[in-house]
Amino acid sequence: MRKLLITIALGAVLAGCSSSQTPTAQSQSDASFESKLQQQLLDAKPGSVIEIPAGHYSLKRGLSLRTDGVTIRGAGMDKTVLSFKGQVVGPEGLLVNANDFTIENLAIEDTKGDALKINQGKNITIHGVRIEWTAGPQTTNGAYGLYPVKTQNVLVEDSVVIGASDAGIYVGQSQNIIVRRNRAEQNVAGIEIENSINADVYENTATKNTGGILVFNMPNLSQAGHASRVFKNKVFANNTGNFAAKGAAVASVPAGSGVVVNSNDKVEIFDNDIADNQTANLIVASYFSTNYYNTRGVAPDYNPYPKGIYIYGNRLTGGGDSPDGLKLKTLKTAVYGLSGRFPDVLWDGYSDPKDLVNGLPPPDDRICIQDVNGVLNADGAHDYKNPSTGTKPYQCTLPKLPPVVLNPEPKV
Structure with missing residues (x-):
């Protein structure tokens, strides 16, 4: 045409x-x-x-x-x-309600609400777009920067988002997603994949956010998410205080979070450079550790547990030295002393009790972790009373996920 x-x-x-x-x-x-x-x-x-x-x-x-x-x-x-x-x-x-949409090479600044929302479209390309709230992090900033939701075949690349009070780059309830070569800075969540299926997040830089890269599953949405790969990213010094609006899903993300998986399944995290995130470089958690728990009704088919999480081959330095929030500070001191620090991976400790066999989930549902300096099971299910540092439960492997292929391949 x-x-x-x-x-x-x-x-x-x-x-x-x-x-x-x-x-x-x-x-x-x-x-x-x-x-x-x-x-x-x-x-x-x-x-x-x-x-x-x-x-x-x-x-x-x-x-x-x-x-x-x-x-x-x-x-x-x-x-x-x-x-x-x-x-x-x-x-x-x-606001875009359309298919086969491309936006490129421009900036959108200081919107009252979300900057660029794309709703229910197929074949979406966002290339070279800058979103910014120019007064810096503030709760009054718009919630979302780049915001495709209920979309299919989505490419977000070579873009910059600064200052979103929820998520800088957010792809939600979508399928077939590539988020690559972007920079997310001074947002609450730098990059967030939520309730989405088949997402590749790679070669991005996330810094100075509250949390760097998030892979979430929230209840009562149109689909459950699974199959995300997070790789070859630089995720460092995401220590900005949480400035999300009260009640927002990300309001419970502790400042100092590098890569966070919450209640999602089949997530592969590898070949990233992750450093100096003061709560923990990697966090694996359940719905029970969010501020939504006990405040909203949940559909009976919702799975609140992270399952099939595979972490390996990352380069991890620093971090864990100054966790956010009284509970986490108390936990760190109790386990590692005043001058200690959390290890590379912090897990809230919630597992689906009906699936456990000899204390472990089925093989495909396990949390498998390699190439880290340690893992802390915070024992959140028992109010952090019996945290453990043993690594044997995580010594396993999982099938690797296939790359995401967009069809048709975008032309930019």
Whole structure:
């Protein structure tokens, strides 16, 4: 199909970029640009390419797109900037309900709510997009930066997200996902894969978040997640205090968390550089360790336990020296002394009691851990009363997961 090229009028671009205009003229040009851009989104047809030249544009209303097969393209993530600092209408910066959607080479800043939400689309490509809340970490920042939910065949690459009060890069209730070569910084959760199936997360950098990379399964959602690979990432110094809104799922993530698996199955974590995360470089936990436990009804088929977790071949240094929260601080002191530190892996200790045979889960459901300096079973099921440091229960292997293949392969 021949692509249609739609370029925002040059006059509006120049007006929007001019620093010599009076405030009134600037406001008029911003309103004109905003109106033209929204109209282009409304008029777009399958195959349309909406190009936004370099410039800093102030928008007051959220944008939306509902047409399949559209590309939105800027001149670069530091050149084409859509600023929602004065947003007064709409919870998102850009809301997309469409298939075959590509967005690339632009920035979205300071949205009132989520920055870029893509809902129920197939064949989604996010390339070279910067999302930022420019005043730094604050609870009043939007919750999600890049936010595909209930999507299929998703590629998020070469992008940057800074300052989200929930998750910087979040892919939820989706299938067939690649998240690669991104940078997530100063978010509560840097990168989060939630209730999703078949995800590859690799060659990303997550630093200065509360938690670096999260693989979660929450109750009462449209599907349970499994089969995620987290590899070749740099996850270091994720020690920012948790600034999530009260009641959010990530509000219970302790500051200083590197890679966290919660209630998810078949997760493979390997070949990562993980360092200096002050609670623990790697955390494996259940739903019972979240702030949702005992506060919300849970569907009877929900599996709250992490099963089939395989950790091996990572390079781990530092971390565990200053865990977040009174319970974890007390636990560290009790087991390792005031000057000690948690080992590389902290497990909350919850296992499905109906599946245990001689104290161990079935082979495919075990937590298998190699190449670490130790594992602490926190014994959360008994209020941390009998933590253990033995590594024998984790000396096992699991089948390796296949790579995720996107079909069709995105062209960027």
